[in-house]
Amino acid sequence: MRQGETDKKPESSGGSAEEQNQSKTELEQQMNELHRLTLTWTRQLEKSRIAEYTQLLNRPWRLIWLNLLSGTARGVGIAIGFTFFAATIIYLLQLLGALNLPIIGDYIADVVRIVQRQLELNTY
Numbered sequence: 001m002r003q004g005e006t007d008k009k010p011e012s013s014g015g016s017a018e019e020q021n022q023s024k025t026e027l028e029q030q031m032n033e034l035h036r037l038t039l040t041w042t043r044q045l046e047k048s049r050i051a052e053y054t055q056l057l058n059r060p061w062r063l064i065w066l067n068l069l070s071g072t073a074r075g076v077g078i079a080i081g082f083t084f085f086a087a088t089i090i091y092l093l094q095l096l097g098a099l100n101l102p103i104i105g106d107y108i109a110d111v112v113r114i115v116q117r118q119l120e121l122n123t124y
Helices: 017-048 050-057 060-098 102-121
Strands: none
Touching: 017 050, 050 060, 060 102
């Protein structure tokens, strides 16, 4: 050995009972924390429904079918929503046109006339 180095012996596992209990409780705490983290991750994965997503990716025809259905439903919803929105706007424009406001009334009357003409021409 070199000068100044002390002869360090590895601690034996036969330490005092109090030290062994303390290390045992620390180990148990670490294991409990690890268990708690694992449960948290498991719950988060279940909430994200990742298993269902991977099953869906393994069945491409089902994925295409679901996307087709959702796209169709979204398109129908947009069409119905826009119809109600446009009908409300036209109704409000008709009410404002009936008030005979000087500048706005003529403009609104023109817009209403154009829309009504288009509705009469395009009978499906």
